[in-house]
Amino acid sequence: MEQRHRVTDVELMTALAHPLRGELLRHLMAHGPRTASECAEVVGSTASNCSWHLRQLAKFGLVEPVDGGDGRQRPWRATIVGLELGELADDDTMRTAQLAVLGSALRQDQQLTQRFLDRNEEIPPEWRDAGALDSYALKVTPEELTGLAEKVDALLRPYVTTIREDAPPEARTVHAAFRAFLWLTR
Known part of the structure; x- marks a missing residue:
């Protein structure tokens, strides 16, 4: 089974830190090929802006144009099934970019959840x-948490x-998010 693209x-991490690029990539991974105009409607931007950011993602091999489109109505598709950002880096530049990518994904997760509720x-x-x-408070070791995350990934993949x-035919795209981390008190 295809693995996530390890960044x-x-x-590339800095390019992905741009919130619109992350949202475009996640949209294409979730919904399949879409034109820049179709993407613009979903992400609240313009078709020309989305087209520019899609071309930026294409430079890194994360998206590509789909054959058969015509100029302005050219669909784009994701070439990956997901991203793996790895552990937070020691390098300040990389860690800052990782946190920006994670923050953007978290904001979209919150937006989708709130939209579902509203x-x-x-x-x-x-x-x-x-x-x-659902949410849970788990009592686990770091090794158990790693194993649990791997099992959840294997179940969802x-x-x-x-x-x-x-x-x-009746299947629809569903948003699923799994977060597990040390519970920090104030």
């Missing part, structure tokens, strides 16, 4: 009831939009 280059009356009951917004080929 080790500070230039518009729950629009969601068909079977989808509203199928969702989960077969359903990742860019990987799954056997989805039933």
Whole structure:
């Protein structure tokens, strides 16, 4: 099964730290090929701005144009199934870029969650009831936490939009996020 793209280059990490680029990449990974105009509607930007940022992502091999498009209506697709940022780096520049990428992803996660809550009356009951917004306080060692995260990844990976080929016709794109970290008190 395809693995996430491991980011080790500070230039790529810095490019991904731009919030719009991260949102565009996550949108293409979640929903498949889209034109810059279609992306612009979703991310709240202009088609020309999205097109420019998509070209920047393409320079790093993260997205590519889909054959068959015509000039202005050229769809783009993600070439990766996800990103792996690794452990926070000792290098200040890399660590700053990693934190910016993670912050952008967290903001989008919060936006999607809030949108789900705000518009729950629009969601068909079977989808509203199928969702989960759970949190847990776990007592684990660092090794157990690493193992738990690996098990969750293995459980979810077969359903990742860019990987799954056997989805039933009624399947829809669902946002799933897993965060686990040391509980810090004030």
